[in-house]
Amino acid sequence: MTTQVSHGASGAIRRFAGWVGRGSVGYPLFDQYKPQGRSDVDGYWETxxxxxxxxxxxxxxxxxxxxxxxxxxPTxxxxxxxxxxxxxxxxxTGELPPGEPDIGGDEATTY
Structure with missing residues (x-):
């Protein structure tokens, strides 16, 4: 059993944090499924x-x-x-991207 986060897991978390910080998490999902005429997924960082x-x-x-x-x-x-x-x-947006299941309760649980 490991006693610290692996380099791979650390890298995955770092990359994700970088995308969040740069305002680019979710792309190309947002570009691909952006609701018609809406810009509420743009600039999510402020929110x-x-x-x-x-x-x-x-x-x-x-x-x-x-x-x-x-x-x-990470696998x-x-x-x-x-x-x-x-x-x-x-x-x-208050909507799900087409074909994506809703986020389940366990997925969004904070510990």
Whole structure:
């Protein structure tokens, strides 16, 4: 059993944090499924930075979906990113991207 986060897991978390900080998490999902004539998914950073609980939930969705192998290396980083992007899209628009299931309670649980 490992006693610290693996380099792979650390990298996955760092990349995700970087995308959130740059305002690019969710792309191309937002570009692909942007509701007609709406710009409410643009500039989401302003919303997240003023509503800290939504930022916490965004990270919770990513981390609750991230699976690690026996060595602690991520096995589904892109899936975890997409689920976090789905949460953010839904939070900002009140809609789900077409074909994406709703975020389940366990996915958004903060510990």
């Amino acid at each position: 997240l930075s003023s509503e800290a609980s939504s930022l916490e939930t965004l990270f919770a969705v990513f981390l609750n979906n991230l699976e690690l192998d026996e060595e602690g290396e 589904n980083e892109k899936y975890a990113e997409r689920r976090a992007a789905t949460f953010l899209f839904s939070y900002m």
